[in-house]
Amino acid sequence: MSTLSPSSDPSGAPTVLVTGGAGFIGSHTCVELLAHGYRVVVVDDHSNSSPEALLRIEKTAGRPLHAVHILDMRDAEALAEVFRAHPIDAVVHFAAKKAVGESVQIPLDYYEVNVGATVSLLRVMREHGVERLVFSSSCSIYGDARPVPLDENEPARPTNPYARSKWMCEQVLADTCRAWPELSALALRYFNPVGAHPSGLLGEDPRGVPNNVMPFAMQVAVGRRELLNVFGGDYPTEDGTAVRDYIHVVDVADGHRVALEQLGIRPEADGEPGAATTGLRVLNLGTGVGTSVLELVAAVGRACGQPIPHAIVGRREGDVTRLVADPGAVAAAWGWRTTRTLDDMCADAWRFQQANPMGYGA
Numbered sequence: 001m002s003t004l005s006p007s008s009d010p011s012g013a014p015t016v017l018v019t020g021g022a023g024f025i026g027s028h029t030c031v032e033l034l035a036h037g038y039r040v041v042v043v044d045d046h047s048n049s050s051p052e053a054l055l056r057i058e059k060t061a062g063r064p065l066h067a068v069h070i071l072d073m074r075d076a077e078a079l080a081e082v083f084r085a086h087p088i089d090a091v092v093h094f095a096a097k098k099a100v101g102e103s104v105q106i107p108l109d110y111y112e113v114n115v116g117a118t119v120s121l122l123r124v125m126r127e128h129g130v131e132r133l134v135f136s137s138s139c140s141i142y143g144d145a146r147p148v149p150l151d152e153n154e155p156a157r158p159t160n161p162y163a164r165s166k167w168m169c170e171q172v173l174a175d176t177c178r179a180w181p182e183l184s185a186l187a188l189r190y191f192n193p194v195g196a197h198p199s200g201l202l203g204e205d206p207r208g209v210p211n212n213v214m215p216f217a218m219q220v221a222v223g224r225r226e227l228l229n230v231f232g233g234d235y236p237t238e239d240g241t242a243v244r245d246y247i248h249v250v251d252v253a254d255g256h257r258v259a260l261e262q263l264g265i266r267p268e269a270d271g272e273p274g275a276a277t278t279g280l281r282v283l284n285l286g287t288g289v290g291t292s293v294l295e296l297v298a299a300v301g302r303a304c305g306q307p308i309p310h311a312i313v314g315r316r317e318g319d320v321t322r323l324v325a326d327p328g329a330v331a332a333a334w335g336w337r338t339t340r341t342l343d344d345m346c347a348d349a350w351r352f353q354q355a356n357p358m359g360y361g362a
């Protein structure tokens with residue numbers, strides 16, 4: 001048991017707990033929050049992230065993290081200790097497993113880690129009276145064969161355990177909000193986050209063979225891999241390859257900062273949580289622009305100044321034809337939209353890859 005007690009920040013800045021803060025989206029969000037004056041406490045178990053990312057966050061933001069706790073979030077007692085040690089005003093919950101293919105192989109791990117950690121977090125938040133939460137959800141909840149663009153009213157039809165675990169978490173949140181009326185939660189359904197911080201210090205550093213197209217293409221560009229396999233050339237799209245809504249990770253991070261403001265957690269408000277509507281609100285974070293795999297390959301080639309060797313192969317099991325966001329709800333609710341283009345995403349990802357050819361491990 002910890003004997004630490006919460007210490008108030010003399011500046012009055014709100015304290016935000018970022019779970020999975022060393023991960024790809026978590027680390028970029030930490031930078032945005034630090035840069036805007038929040039105090040940031042990170043929880044991460046480094047199961048799929050590097051401690052180096054935490055050093056890069058501080059270097060990029062030019063400010064230190066308030067605290068870092070290495071723990072497994074399913075351990076509610078260890079998590080409670082973090083809440084006892086810091087006066088947490090809000091939580092941004094990223095910590096989760098996220099590989100679609102792996103989730104089919106080891107579904108119980110996905111339910112245990114993704115759903116279990118969310119349940120444990122909500123219990124500890126309730127015990128400590130922390131009533132503001134931003135949850136990392138996914139467009140994969142929508143599944144296949146849907147209209148484009150997709151708005152939040154489309155019913156969920158997840159097609160794999162990863163997506164189902166995210167959908168379950170949203171339902172856990174909805175039920176918890178009903179039973180705990182003071183809780184204010186936002187579930188942000190991201191489309192395909194890619195890119196890197198423009199400084200080149202922070203980016204995506206997958207372990208092993210990358211599952212996702214952008215980090216794979218980057219490793220081809222930097223010479224770590226020979227060829228990008230383009231999964232499927234026979235989709236009913238303009239060029240036969242699947243279409244996604246790629247969103248710059250810094251736009252995603254900025255979306256989380258604005259989400260906290262919308263929950264009444266603002267640095268300029270002397271750290272006092274302001275008014276926020278209670279209950280769960282679900283919002284898409286996407287650009288509304290669809291890009292095919294071949295268009296992405298061409299854009300990566302432009303950014304690196306050399307064509308990306310690629311070959312069209314068979315479809316990947318579980319892939320869907322087209323997923324593009326209708327970003328209208330978040331625009332209407334917050335007056336917020338993404339500002340970075342596909343070329344920005346590729347240029348920034350390439351800057352990180354060139355500066356860190358072996359990722360954070362080098």
Ligand code: UD1
Binds near residue numbers: 138211242316
């Ligand atoms: C998936 C999830 C998404 C999740 C993301 C992170 C779905 C529908 N989407 O996105 O929610 O946040 O993973 O892990 O489950 N591709 C290639 N070659 C490659 C890799 C991918 O051609 O080597 C293609 C895929 O077939 C797909 C596109 O590139 O058409 C994007 O794939 P990927 O980057 O893996 O993301 P999603 O599967 O869309």
